[in-house]
Structure formats: structure tokens, C-alpha cells
Amino acid sequence: MSLEFQEYHTRKILNVHKHVDGPWFWGKYTAYPYVGCRSGCEFCYCRGNRYLGRRDPETFDSLIGVKVNAVERLQGEIFGLEPEIISVGDWQQPAEDKYKLSRGMLEVVLQIGFPLFIVERSPLLARDLDLLVEINKKSWVGVLFSISNLDPTLKRAFEPRSPGVKRRLGAMAKLAEAGIYVGTSMMPILPFVGDDERHLDELIRATKDHGGSCVLAGGLTMDGVQAERTLEAAKGFDPALEDHFRKLYRWPIDGKPQYGPPRVYNARIGLVVRELCEKHDLLDRMPRYVAPGLLEVNKRLAEGLFLKTYDLELEQAKDFRIWAYRKAAWTVDELGESILDIYNARGEAGLQELSNIGVGIASAITKWLERYVHEKH
Numbered sequence: 001m002s003l004e005f006q007e008y009h010t011r012k013i014l015n016v017h018k019h020v021d022g023p024w025f026w027g028k029y030t031a032y033p034y035v036g037c038r039s040g041c042e043f044c045y046c047r048g049n050r051y052l053g054r055r056d057p058e059t060f061d062s063l064i065g066v067k068v069n070a071v072e073r074l075q076g077e078i079f080g081l082e083p084e085i086i087s088v089g090d091w092q093q094p095a096e097d098k099y100k101l102s103r104g105m106l107e108v109v110l111q112i113g114f115p116l117f118i119v120e121r122s123p124l125l126a127r128d129l130d131l132l133v134e135i136n137k138k139s140w141v142g143v144l145f146s147i148s149n150l151d152p153t154l155k156r157a158f159e160p161r162s163p164g165v166k167r168r169l170g171a172m173a174k175l176a177e178a179g180i181y182v183g184t185s186m187m188p189i190l191p192f193v194g195d196d197e198r199h200l201d202e203l204i205r206a207t208k209d210h211g212g213s214c215v216l217a218g219g220l221t222m223d224g225v226q227a228e229r230t231l232e233a234a235k236g237f238d239p240a241l242e243d244h245f246r247k248l249y250r251w252p253i254d255g256k257p258q259y260g261p262p263r264v265y266n267a268r269i270g271l272v273v274r275e276l277c278e279k280h281d282l283l284d285r286m287p288r289y290v291a292p293g294l295l296e297v298n299k300r301l302a303e304g305l306f307l308k309t310y311d312l313e314l315e316q317a318k319d320f321r322i323w324a325y326r327k328a329a330w331t332v333d334e335l336g337e338s339i340l341d342i343y344n345a346r347g348e349a350g351l352q353e354l355s356n357i358g359v360g361i362a363s364a365i366t367k368w369l370e371r372y373v374h375e376k377h
């Protein structure tokens, strides 16, 4: 298959998100120097209509857009921003051999001292270990390796050109030895063929054996061309899967699939993964890096509120309850003053004056703050 690079100057490299993506990767910023990916995994969500825009999705793995000014843009855009986590992913690919933009961007991150999170399917990341170690010394680095399962027959069917899974685990061990927080992003979990306890357990155990500390599980999403290609790959693996996939994604022959599997499915998988993580002494969420300082208490509390939304998802709680905690987490996370100062000055009534904090959540926050103060002294 041919490989072409399309160089261009981007006007903007850094996406500044309205909220951090708790309780997942905790990123406030994202930045990608390349568009398209040589690995061309069939299930890759970046093939979906909402990511590639007007570009021909069939060129996803043969034509790689290269933002040649990515490093300078990052340098120009990031100064003056709050030092929150920059989240990047799947940027180590053949284009990097030629352009070294990922490395250049890591140098900028090191220079400004921001914390960094990487989700990556390529062991090539280990060649930038020197920079990762330096960033980790200055602030923090977390890396999750994307691995759906350890089954070679599934890899051949769904991601034939992605780097070998053993090499990814090898890179994980190398980073762990260098003191970097590592784990597995078990995404996407392939329904019917990769979501049984044996497949999940195998990968969770391997994560533990390679120095990982957490495993985050996520289901397969279906969108446009990516959905069609994933279904074709599934049929190639086992023709009987078409029917199962169509039922799970409520996907009529002449229509579109639902974007994700039903909540009940996600909750079931999440609970199995939680149990297996406990068995192997791992976490099923990645702890948030929080820099010391006046607003540390807000960030820690927001982390707890975000984690509560995940627990409620697993319990299949009503949407309004989940949204109540999510919005409260946003409020606390984005407050410009210490929530502890507010509580000390005006008590629980002061908390209730904040937007999105009702009576029930104010009471939960009060208990949390009292515990926090107690543990600090």
C-alpha cells in the first residue's frame, strides 16, 4: 500500500477543551501533529465522519496529513495557559521518522513544565524515553498503551498493521522501569469475540506483569465508514457476527448503527473489568495528577466527583444523577478560589451558593472536605 505525506501549515494545533475529560484521561488540552494513521486499524474511531471531516476516509492510512509547523504553533499557543494535562495519542507512526514533530512537541512540553498524558498503540514511544523521564521529573507523565486483547487471531482480523502486542507490552515495561506511570487502555473491547472473562483477564494480568498500574476499559463505537469497515472485519472473522453486531448496535440493514453499545452492556463489562483489576491488584481508573498549590483541594475533590459518575454508570443509575455529579465536578474543577476557603468562611450554605451544587452534593462535599482536612493534619 502506498504512503504519501501531505504537508501543510496549521493555523492552530492546541485544542483547549471546556472541561477536563474526567474520569478518563484528565486532559484539558489535546494536540495532534498528524492526521491519519499508517496502522489503519479497522475499528479506529478516527476513521469516523466526526474526525476526518471532508477528507476521503479511504485515504486514512495511505495519506498522512503533516502539520509541519506543529512545534512552533504549540510553543506559541501554550504559553500563558493553566498548567493542566496535555493529552495526546497515537502520534508515533512512520511520519514521525521523517518529521520528528511528536518529539519536538515533547520538547515544548518539557520546556513549559506541563503534565503529559499519552495513549499510544506504538512501542516507538519508548525511543523518546529520555524526554519522558525529564518531563516526569519536572511535572508528571502517564502513558496508557492501547491494547484491545492479546489474541493474535483478533489482531489479524481487526488491526493487521498495528505494532505487535508483545512489543507494546515490552515498551510498557521499559517505561515502568524508568518510573513512568503506565497501564493499558483496553479500547475498544471487541464485542462477542474479545469481551469474555478469559480475554479480559489475560490482558489485565499481562498489564500487571509489565509494570502497569491501571486498566481502563471502553467499548467499541460505530460511526460511518469506520462502522462499515469494522463490520466487514467482524464478518471476515466469523460471518455469524454480523447478526450479533447488528442487534447490539440496533443497526438495520439499510440504516445506521447506534454510536455505542447499550448502557447495560458497558456496565456489565465495566464491572467485570473492575473485579479482575481488583484480583490483580490494579485500578480500573487512572488517578489524576494534581500539582501542589492553592487549588489542589478543588482538583482532588473534582476527581472524586468525576469518579462517582463512573461508579454511577456501572450501577446504571438514572441519567439525572450522573449529570448532577458531572456538573458539580465541572464547577469545583473550574473554581478560581479554594473550595476549602469557601467552606471555612460560609459553611455548607456557602457550597450551596455555587452553581450546580445542590443540597445532597453539598453535604457529600462537606464530608469529603472534613476528611481531607483531617488526613492532611
Ligand code: SF4
Residues within 6 Å of the ligand: 037, 038, 039, 040, 041, 043, 044, 045, 046, 090, 121, 162
Ligand atoms: S494505531 Fe490508533 S490511531 Fe492508528 S489506526 Fe490504530 S487505533 Fe487508529
